[in-house]
Amino acid sequence: ETGVTQTPRHLVMGMTNKKSLKCEQHLGHNAMYWYKQSAKKPLELMFVYNFKEQTENNSVPSRFSPECPNSSHLFLHLHTLQPEDSALYLCASSQETTDRPQHFGDGTRLSIL
Amino acid sequence: DQQVKQNSPSLSVQEGRISILNCDYTNSMFDYFLWYKKYPAEGPTFLISISSIKDKNEDGRFTVFLNKSAKHLSLHIVPSQPGDSAVYFCAASARSSSNTGKLIFGQGTTLQVKP
Secondary structure, three states, X not given: OOOEEEEOOEEEEOOOOEEEEEEEEOOOOOEEEEEEEOOOOOOEEEEEEEOOEEEEEOOOOOOEEEEEEEOOEEEEEEEXXXXXXXXXXXXXXXXXXXXXXXXXXXXXXXXXX | OOOEEOOOOEEEEEOOOOEEEEEEEOOOOOXXXXXXXXXXXXXXXXXXXXXXXXXXXXXXXXXXXXXXXXXEEEEEEOOOOHHHOEEEEEEEEOOOOOOOOOOXXXXXXXXXXXX
């Protein structure tokens, strides 16, 4: 139990579908993150939210739309994805954005048909 | 351009011996470094971190060493146990940037500890 829960664990969707990934943290942290891990590539930061405000968008295509309604919940809304978007999507949280370790969920394995 | 590199994709060690995992970085602005462990079908688990004001941090069987002049850090696991078999990632961040907490990860090293 990491304190960061991601749902669903697996998702298969077509390119025209709309779906959302959900992340919830029970650690009382103030910052939340979305990362992407493609096959044979390092984890890559997508978005950062600090106290519900987006502070980083790492040049992510607009077909990925994050939402952070409060410090405990983070969503990633997906629409019109491409096959190359198939990857493991990881959510993380930390107490602060600097000098604090980020704690990860177990990820959502996304496959785009 | 990869700012954090783990040049050894895999490492095999006998149980009870020392495991040494290495990581190099290129950005001199990095001032906070972390090691994560990842089992299959699980997310990365935080192991240990070190700030650039230190050159060593120890937590039980895990010790991280930082050599700023060489832009190199290493993770030592002593003694190694079969349960340590996993993928190990190093990561780095620069506090002096926009303070967004952006972590840059290496590609990972797969450690196998043989009984």
